[in-house]
Amino acid sequence: MNTLLNAKAAKPFFYFSVIVVALVAFFAAFAFEKVAAQAPPRRIISLVPAVTEMLFAIGAGPQVIAVSNYDIEPAEVRSLPTVGALLDPDTERIIAMKPDLVITYGSQNDLKQQLTTVRIPFFDYRHGGLDHIMTTMRALGERTGHVQQAEHAAQSLQRAIDAVKTRVAGKRRPKTLLVFGREPGGLRNIYASAGRGFLHDMLLVAGGEDVLQDIDKESAQISTETILARAPEVILEFNAATRLNEADLKKVVDPWMALSSVPAVKNRRVIVLTGPGMTVPGPRVAEGIEKMARALHP
């Protein structure tokens, strides 16, 4: 009787234990799987120069094994192998290098498809506004196992930005045109920053008013007529050269003299900002904002 009862009671107990063990095993496996997925990548390939800079800024630099053809900053990347760029990523090489994380740009659909096929995870990025730099740094920190350093880097960048904001607060904002490209020696094919994107944000932080803020684009090709009509008080022009001597500077500024009714030209406030880093939405934006603020509010 007793044994019978025991046997009867043991059966549900047996089933119960099986279920418990299975559940534990299932959750354990799931948890382990999750842990495995979260193990920080050791072999990162970055195809986006701005993100490469962010990776190095958050301490993930040593994990980067290859970069794009256009990566030059920080100096460490210059000795790394290159694997193509935005329009021509060398998919074969990328896969052959066995990366465990690839930083892709939003428009690289073919590459992303191929990476999915071979099960290489990727971190997709697109340029955005100024805040997007901090957001991306934090997301990268989480993805690469540098949460604290990323938080630290993002905060110090934010502090640098806020410091400039406070400094220029209350000052009159000069109407500013931000030019980042034109034909050398003339005023043809002028490309300027318009009402969206990080350059526009940088200009606002640095205490300027964007004369093209009504154009909802990151950049716009504008005619001399538009410049004459909008009459900017300051023209900030990026130049990729690291430094310009007096004569070269004059050569760069001279063509603007044709538009002498523009207040920026009349009052000699066409200011050339040198340094190749000015147009990279990475950790160096603080320097760029600083330069712009000094130019706008000397």
Next chain:
Amino acid sequence: MSVRRRLVLIVSAFAIFTIAVLLWAPTVGSTAISLGRVFDRSIPWDSNVDAQIFFVARLPRVIAGALVGATLAAAGVVLQALLRNPLATPFTLGVSAGASLGAMLAVTMRLEFGLLGISSIPLASFAGSIVATGIVYALASSQRRGLSTNVLLLAGVTLNAFFSALILFVQYVADFAEALRAIRWMMGGLDVASYSPIVAAMPFVLVAMGAFAFLPRTLNLLSVGAEAAAARGVDVVSSQRVAFLSASLATGAAVSLGGPIGFIGIVVPHLVRLLVGADHRIVLPASALFGASFLVLCDLAARTVMAPLEIPVGVVTALIGGPFFLWLLVKKS
């Protein structure tokens, strides 16, 4: 009606239309300006925004447009007759591809030299067009019997393809921003913002136009056939030479000024032919005039429709010219 009377009548009609367009175009744009202020000498130049918009932003553009449009249309007429091919354009014989390659190299190699106020890009593109013309000419005249239009055509088309490949290659190895700038150059643009590039292109265009003035009768005969022309006392070889070289020279100068603006060189001649018949004595001057006004109007659209954004003028010429031409083609046939 005698030919002379018809010629005078039609050409003066085109001339009046073109002059009206040229006078009107600089007065309209993305900004409203007061003509009174533009010509008010009592306002100092440095503070007269209206005058600067008129004289710096608009007038050079209109003049450049007229010059480029007239040149490309006239060169189109000449080359279509010379090659006896209705599909010929000023760009068929490799001139524009050479010019584009030159401009592309100047952009990507960051050449920053200048000459008499002309920057490196137009200079390099003009040099490129001269090289292309030289190659095609040398190939076509290498046979014993003068200039072979067949070789001219095939050499031109092949050179076009070859140069295009080089352009793509240079573009591919170039920096991203530079490649973009070079591509933008190839869409054409007339916002020259200065008179010096116009002054520089002018002599070449004038020389070519002067040469064109002697061509219409010969072109009429040549478009029937070289033998027939020779039978009527035309010095075929030297006329072909003059036609080819002057058309190429003018095209090179026009492209270096405004970029390879497409469609003008093929659509305008055919449009004019549909309107006035095939006599080159009328077609050539009428095409030059209509090419000028057509391009100025297209550029007017380019600078106003999406203002303050610019539409590349080469895009506008094709967008307006294409459907318009097809409509006329269907209506006439």
